[in-house]
Amino acid sequence: MTQEIEKNQKLSRRSVVKIAFSLAAASGLALLLKNTSQKPPAESLSLRANPTGRPAIPTTRNTAIPSQEYHEPSVDSFRTQRPESTQAAESAELQRLVERYGPALIIPAFEYHGDNYSMYDGCYDMNPLTFRQQMEWLKNHDFHAVSGPELVGFLDGSFQLPARSVILTTDSGNTSTSSIPRMLDVLEKYGMHFHTFIWTHKMEAGETIDCRNDVCWGVFREAAESGLFTIGSHSESHSDFSQMTAQQGIEDILTSKREIKERLGVEVYSISWPFESCPDWANQLKNYGFSCAFGGHSAPILECQVRFGDSDSLRWNLPRLLPPNTNGVSGRPSGKTLEEIMWENTTPSQ
Numbered sequence: 459m460t461q462e463i464e465k466n467q468k469l470s471r472r473s474v475v476k477i478a479f480s481l482a483a484a485s486g487l488a489l490l491l492k493n494t495s496q497k498p499p500a501e502s503l504s505l506r507a508n509p510t511g512r513p514a515i516p517t518t519r520n521t522a523i524p525s526q527e528y529h530e531p532s533v534d535s536f537r538t539q540r541p542e543s544t545q546a547a548e549s550a551e552l553q554r555l556v557e558r559y560g561p562a563l564i565i566p567a568f569e570y571h572g573d574n575y576s577m578y579d580g581c582y583d584m585n586p587l588t589f590r591q592q593m594e595w596l597k598n599h600d601f602h603a604v605s606g607p608e609l610v611g612f613l614d615g616s617f618q619l620p621a622r623s624v625i626l627t628t629d630s631g632n633t634s635t636s637s638i639p640r641m642l643d644v645l646e647k648y649g650m651h652f653h654t655f656i657w658t659h660k661m662e663a664g665e666t667i668d669c670r671n672d673v674c675w676g677v678f679r680e681a682a683e684s685g686l687f688t689i690g691s692h693s694e695s696h697s698d699f700s701q702m703t704a705q706q707g708i709e710d711i712l713t714s715k716r717e718i719k720e721r722l723g724v725e726v727y728s729i730s731w732p733f734e735s736c737p738d739w740a741n742q743l744k745n746y747g748f749s750c751a752f753g754g755h756s757a758p759i760l761e762c763q764v765r766f767g768d769s770d771s772l773r774w775n776l777p778r779l780l781p782p783n784t785n786g787v788s789g790r791p792s793g794k795t796l797e798e799i800m801w802e803n804t805t806p807s808q
Contacts, residue, residue: 468627481728555602555620559805564763565612566803567625569754569778570652571632571691572637573644573755581789586782590794597648601800605651606688606728610749615767621805625764626650627752627778629692629730631657632666632674638681641687643688654681655730655752661721675721690728692716699731704739712746728752731775740774746796749808752776759791763803 496650508520573589596603602623604612609625611617630638638654645652668674681687687708693699694714701709715726727749731737734754743751752773755762762777779799780790788794794802 468556482590487721510710552602552619552620555600555622556618559600559621561766561767562612562621562623563787563805564767564803565619565623565625566762566799567752567764567776567778568626568781569752570626570628570781572630572634573641574637578789582780583782583783585784586640586780588782589641589807592781593644593648593650595796596650596800599800603649603651606653606690609653609688609764610727611765613750613764613768613773614771623804624800625653627653627655627730629657630654630678631692631696632660632668635668635673635677638677642684642686645657646684649734651686651688653688653690653728654678655690655716655728656714657692657696657715657732659696661717667712679722688728689718689722689724689726691718691726691728692730693732696732698733698735699737699740703739706743707737707739708742708746711743711748715747736775736803741771750774750776752778755779755790763789 471548492797514804522735532675542573567784570584570589573584573586576583600622602620604619604623604625608617608619613621628634628637628641634654641652644650656678661669663672678687682689691711691714694717696712697710699710702710711729725747727747728751729743729748730752731754734756736751736753736756740751756772756775757763757777762779765772765775768776782788782794782796783797786795788796788799791799
């Protein structure tokens with residue numbers, strides 16, 4: 459009986475979080491910027507060349523695949539039905555952060571792989587305790603975790619976020635059935651929001667025993683319904699897309715997009731590139747309902763942030779840093795603690 463009560467209490471808490479999705483939704487129109495006077499100078503943006511040396515992303519669109527009608531996701535469009543008092547509290551909190559710390563011009567983005575992993579011979583690792591501690595640190599230092607609609611508005615230069623903001627992302631798939639539920643509890647406790655990019659291959663029960671009884675999609679369905687995750691794609695095949703033609707790559711990504719819509723009822727408008735490898739046709743995705751894409755070390759390390767009004771080609775290869783490992787320091791930027799990364803990669807407070 460006690461376990462049943464605890465379960466009902468947890469579901470009740472998540473229902474509150476679900477209807478509170480997108481912290482700034484109620485104040486979306488009030489916070490929209492009427493101009494982009496705070497946009498970083500053009501010369502600073504031009505320095506962030508892709509270090510891979512790949513050619514600039516072309517502006518010609520691929521005509522082999524019919525494009526789709528595209529509606530830019532907005533903060534206000536994600537407004538949910540909830541008490542006016544709750545909306546007012548959310549609006550006031552975001553406004554408080556902007557007024558106290560000023561508007562953000564740069565925001566760091568972190569690349570997780572759940573809350574429990576060891577990769578690259580142990581050079582990139584995480585465990586549930588370290589993950590919880592990092593979320594607690596962000597909460598205690600007043601950092602706002604950016605949602606998907608807020609990110610798009612920030613990139614467009616039309617939505618104002620507080621200088622103390624962070625973009626939390628995780629590349630996910632059928633191996634995430636343990637990590638996502640644990641992350642849900644932590645995000646609920648500390649008021650954080652994640653972007654989860656789903657590798658859709660082998661998410662079906664008929665593809666792997668790990669996903670029997672709809673367990674894999676069920677996990678992400680709960681994540682989407684919680685309001686604590688923005689759902690994105692990590693592709694269908696998890697290939698090196700820099701080695702694929704535009705038609706091959708777009709078909710692969712649209713397959714993933716369709717599967718997510720069918721299974722979760724969610725329209726995907728962001729992706730993360732497998733192997734952090736961005737193709738030279740990436741910006742053609744804007745013709746198929748996408749707004750942005752994450753890469754990895756796509757900018758010089760001192761400029762490895764997401765930038766306000768970033769409408770250049772980096773929008774399709776947004777840089778991500780690596781969260782500090784279980785030893786307390788990151789591999790990108792090398793040797794830096796969470797505190798050092800956040801103070802060095804956010805807009806100074808007013």
